[in-house]
Amino acid sequence: MKTLAEFKESLNFEQPARELSAPLKSLWYDGKGDWHQAHAQVDHLNDQASAWVHAYLHRKEGDIWNADYWYNKARQSRPNLSLEEEWEQLVLHFLNRG
Secondary structure, rough: OHHHHHHHHHHHHHOOOOOHHHHHHHHHHHHHHOHHHHHHHHOOOOOOOHHHHHHHHHHHHOHHHHHHHHHHHHHOOOOOOHHHHHHHHHHHHHHHOO
């Protein structure tokens, strides 16, 4: 999977692709509307990439204090974007990393 369009198309499947990283699996579940499963993919991880997705998820949840904590752990700033725009930027970032 190399493009945002391919990633979005994969949301039609029942399970994420096995080769996806934990951050991308989290974003996949979030794209399917399953916040809890998305959170479960990164909640126990301590790397910066997972912290960045964790921050986004808490921002989406409306828990801004917790989101800012995780943005700080990820060495990122809370963006001034819509949640949809942030989701797309995160997906693109992690697709381009892999």
